[in-house]
């Protein structure tokens with residue numbers, strides 16, 4: 001794993017009382033977020049998630065307690081200076097409508113006094129990072145973008161000044177479910193490259209499972225009901241409140257914790273649109289037709305046609321070619337759902353279930369063909385995961401037997417002498 005570029009965040013007895021409210025909205029929250037991890041705050045509406053988040057960059061001033069970022073107490077520093085070190089992305093994307101995409105992204109770098117050429121390069125780099133072509137998008141205005149594209153620009157803007165900390169408040173709340181899955185996958189990919197410290201607010205537990213290294217389940221007044229890894233929260237919820245939040249179908253939710261890149265991906269025979277028809281026919285013939293074999297992992301008599309960029313385009317069978325009259329681009333059936341390496345097994349299962357032949361093409365970062373997953377692979381992986389969880393739970397119940405000598409032998413600390421000091 002590459003090194004973290006994030007900073008730790010410590011909240012100490014953090015409290016917020018809004019004037020006029022009888023109860024505090026955030027009551028005495030203490031929490032430590034490690035550098036480079038993604039922590040998701042999840043909890044019912046009104047429990048104080050956003051208030052907690054906005055106190056970290058002091059968009060809301062705490063009524064009590066402290067905040068330390070990278071060890072530095074930031075509770076009293078100039079909030080404007082603080083916000084330059086903290087990226088912030090919100091549900092409505094928060095883009096300024098009268099500024100172009102490039103101007104929006106350049107906002108903080110410009111305020112920080114970066115030279116023009118560096119800003120220009122940075123804008124292009126950020127757009128590329130979030131999967132938007134700089135040539136096409138930099139001069140557009142927010143109204144000329146789809147909701148999902150606006151969200152991407154919002155994330156690009158939050159990351160532009162290279163902040164160690166990124167706060168995200170329901171950033172994907174306002175987009176359709178398909179785009180949402182896509183943006184979540186993008187965020188996971190980005191985080192694998194960037195290793196920032198991310199605090200992410202959502203009320204969607206499934207989103208929390210998918211994105212969080214750790215999840216803080218919050219109840220009223222932001223009180224922490226459980227703060228742990230998704231695996232532990234799913235398999236050992238701390239109390240009824242947390243179980244209620246986890247909801248039904250914990251075994252299915254387990255699918256959200258594993259990704260396509262963790263399972264075995266089969267290859268399948270491919271051809272490209274530029275291959276002569278003759279070659280394609282020969283390849284299909286040499287595959288032969290072996291009836292009874294499933295058409296998965298590149299079935300017996302199937303080829304995957306790739307476009308000029310190596311992206312999956314159509315599935316071809318022998319009989320399709322006779323009907324195609326020389327044009328590969330119209331032969332066979334279009335590839336249905338594809339999934340990226342970062343997609344969860346649940347997304348993959350969905351794609352496999354909705355594909356007529358029960359397989360889904362896996363694609364790389366630029367949408368290029370990377371392999372195929374099918375039902376058998378997914379079932380094997382999920383069974384393996386559930387089995388591993390069960391074993392882990394059993395081990396936690398029954399501590400392994402230690403030999404008698406091991407229990408009576410002095411501990412390492414005892415050997416070192418008082419207060420753990422080395423005696424040597």
Ligand SMILES: Nc1ncnc2c1ncn2[C@@H]1O[C@H](COP(=O)(O)OP(=O)(O)OP(=O)(O)O)[C@@H](O)[C@H]1O
Pocket residue numbers: 018019021025043044045046047048049050051052203
């Ligand atoms: N400016 C304000 N003035 C007074 N009360 C406020 C203010 N902002 C929030 N609150 C109250 O503080 C509590 C926590 O609000 P907050 O927005 O932090 O919750 P949340 O968990 O993010 O909710 P949601 O998921 O619905 O966005 C709520 O009871 C809310 O009514």
